[in-house]
Amino acid sequence: MNGAEWLLVLLLLHPPPADCRLSLPQPSNVSITSYNMEHTLSFKPDPRTPPDTHFTVQILSSRRKPWKPVPTCSWLVAGQTCNLNTAFKDPSDHYRARVQAKAVNHTSRWTVSDQFQPLTDTVLGPPNVSVSGCGNCLVLQVRVPTAGTLKHDPHLKDMYWQLILHVHRTRDDARFRLQLPYKEESRITYLQPGVEYCVTVSVTSFFTHKSVSSKPQCAFTSSPAAQSSVCVVLGLLCAFSLLALLLLVVALYGSQLSITLLGRHLPRPKLCKCSS
Incomplete structure (x- = not known):
């Protein structure tokens, strides 16, 4: 047998994996963090990842299956994060996310995050x-x-x-x-x-x-001191108000009294009798 024939025999005896495209190293440290209901996915590319590789993200809801892609996170590069605010529509639901590396004719295995619930896992920042x-x-x-x-x-x-x-x-x-x-x-x-x-x-x-x-x-x-000053000012205002009211009453009463006394002392006009 020549070399080509031996290679054919070896391929028949040891067939390649079903998906020979899984040749990229998969990302690691896939995690979801949340701060004031702002949800962010981050991951770490493998050091052996080629520079032309991009990454795609999918999420899985405990109430809605199967996995669904996140359109805004379908072409990430190393160092980028994925905003999941619009993807997590129900804050009381439980979610998982996964990341896959992709290059021309090559992909990696998926790396899955831990389970995440927006309401319980978010951190409330300082008000x-x-x-x-x-x-x-x-x-x-x-x-x-x-x-x-x-x-x-x-x-x-x-x-x-x-x-x-x-x-x-x-x-x-x-x-x-x-x-x-x-x-x-x-x-x-x-x-x-x-x-x-x-x-x-x-x-x-x-x-x-x-x-x-x-x-x-x-x-x-x-x-x-400030409180006592306020009390003093309020006391003085009350005193001035009472004094002004008293003067007004005295003035009105005095005017009425003057008019009465004046009417008593003025001579009354004499009526003349006219004879016909």
């Missing part, structure tokens, strides 16, 4: 917080943060359920923790007047306790 003094209390204002690609995610505000407050009194380093229901404006009461307090806020929901705290926001409660 926008401001504080101001109000006597022996602080007024706390909390706003939903603006998301990255979505100006206001429709599900994000609905997830805010409870505020976790860490309050720090700077004068003596005293600290305490509060839990309040979520409102855009709340009051932290029973504080010392004229003292600086710093407040750090994080939020939780019914679905997740994964959150990032805001930066400390500090403000002074109103000082006792």
Whole structure:
């Protein structure tokens, strides 16, 4: 037998794999992260991956099968991520994603991510917080943060359920923790007047306790001197108002009295009798 015949015999005895196109190394570290309901898939190409390789992404829903391609992530290059906000239509559903490397006439095996649920796996970022003094209390204002690609995610505000407050009194380093229901404006009461307090806020929901705290926001409660000054000003205003009212009553009564006395002292006109 010549060489060609021997090669034919070897191919008959040891046929090649059914899919001989699976020759590219598959990507690794396929993971989904979520921050303020912004869902991002990332992956790591194999070091042996050729430079002309691109990557495609598919997702699988636990309620809708089979795997479906993500149109915006069908031609990724190494180092790119995939935004899955529009792909994950139901935030309460469970999803998986997979990535495949592709080149001319070659593909890799799929690499599958762990299971992901948007509502429970997202991390709630720090809210926008401001504080101001109000006597022996602080007024706390909390706003939903603006998301990255979505100006206001429709599900994000609905997830805010409870505020976790860490309050720090700077004068003596005293600290305490509060839990309040979520409102855009709340009051932290029973504080010392004229003292600086710093407040750090994080939020939780019914679905997740994964959150990032805001930066400390500090403000002074109103000082006792300021409160007494306000009381003095209000007292003076009340006194001036009463005095003005008294003067007005006296003026009206005095005018009426003057008219009466004047009428008594003026000579009355004499009536003359005319004879016919």
